[in-house]
Amino acid sequence: MNLDFLNQEKYAADFWITGLPRSRTAWFAAYFSATGNITAHEPYAKCQTNNDVLYIQHKYTGISDSILLYVPVAGRKMVIIERDPDDVAKSLAHLFDTPIENTYPMIHRAQEQMAGLDGLRVKYKDINDRLQEIHEYCVDTPYDPDFAGMFMNFNITIKQLEYTPEFRDFVERTI
Numbered sequence: 001m002n003l004d005f006l007n008q009e010k011y012a013a014d015f016w017i018t019g020l021p022r023s024r025t026a027w028f029a030a031y032f033s034a035t036g037n038i039t040a041h042e043p044y045a046k047c048q049t050n051n052d053v054l055y056i057q058h059k060y061t062g063i064s065d066s067i068l069l070y071v072p073v074a075g076r077k078m079v080i081i082e083r084d085p086d087d088v089a090k091s092l093a094h095l096f097d098t099p100i101e102n103t104y105p106m107i108h109r110a111q112e113q114m115a116g117l118d119g120l121r122v123k124y125k126d127i128n129d130r131l132q133e134i135h136e137y138c139v140d141t142p143y144d145p146d147f148a149g150m151f152m153n154f155n156i157t158i159k160q161l162e163y164t165p166e167f168r169d170f171v172e173r174t175i
Contacts, residue, residue, distance in 0.1 A: 013040075015138040017064040018117070019081030020110050022091040023124055027156040028079075029064040031131075034151065037061040037139045041158070062138060066110070077138055078119025081127065085111060128152050 002017045003095075008033065017039075029041035039062035056063075085107045093100040120137050122130050131152070135143045 012062050013063045013076070015077040016119075017062065017079040017134075018080065018114070019066065019124070020083050020085065020088045020107060020114070020143070021066040022095070023066065023081040023083045023126060024156075025064040025066055025081070026158045027154065029062070029117055030154070030156050031148075031151050032062050032135075032139065035135070035139070035141055035144075037141060039064050042066065054084050064077055079123045079138065080114055080117050080119050081124055082121055083115075083124035086091070087124075101153045105168070109128070 017025055019025060026041045026076070029039040032141040038060050040056060042065050043056040043060065043063060044065070048054075059108035085104070088107055089100050089103040092098070092103040096103075120134065122134060131147070132143045132147050135148070
């Protein structure tokens with residue numbers, strides 16, 4: 001499956017949130033969706049055709065993906081979550097029951113990809129303190145501090161994603 005056509009602005013969601021794996025992208029998808037700004041978490045993982053991707057792009061206000069699944073689209077609001085690579089490595093090693101050193105090549109490739117992105121950069125540890133700024137940067141709906149405060153207590157974790165063979169091939173070619 002060739003996803004190069006996604007570089008055309010007319011196919012893009014309004015905003016993207018990305019970062020290293022284990023950087024709360026699933027949490028952001030749930031948060032923004034709960035505010036009425038329907039946001040998909042790693043929606044391309046199960047796409048098999050370009051039409052599947054087009055459907056996703058038009059269906060959601062936002063996309064929240066780890067950098068591994070990010071397809072760059074010019075002219076969209078971008079939030080880049082920056083998390084300590086050692087913390088990411090520990091989390092991935094635990095999640096996938098693999099030696100920590102196995103995670104670093106992927107993390108370093110992802111960091112290189114993130115370095116070239118323009119947008120609002122937020123340190124992982126500052127997400128809660130900067131949530132209003134992130135919210136107002138991404139969407140026009142009012143920020144509700146009471147709702148946000150309640151939502152900050154939610155732990156939303158993805159333990160496993162199933163990818164189509166075509167998408168796995170695409171990710172492996174691009175990273």
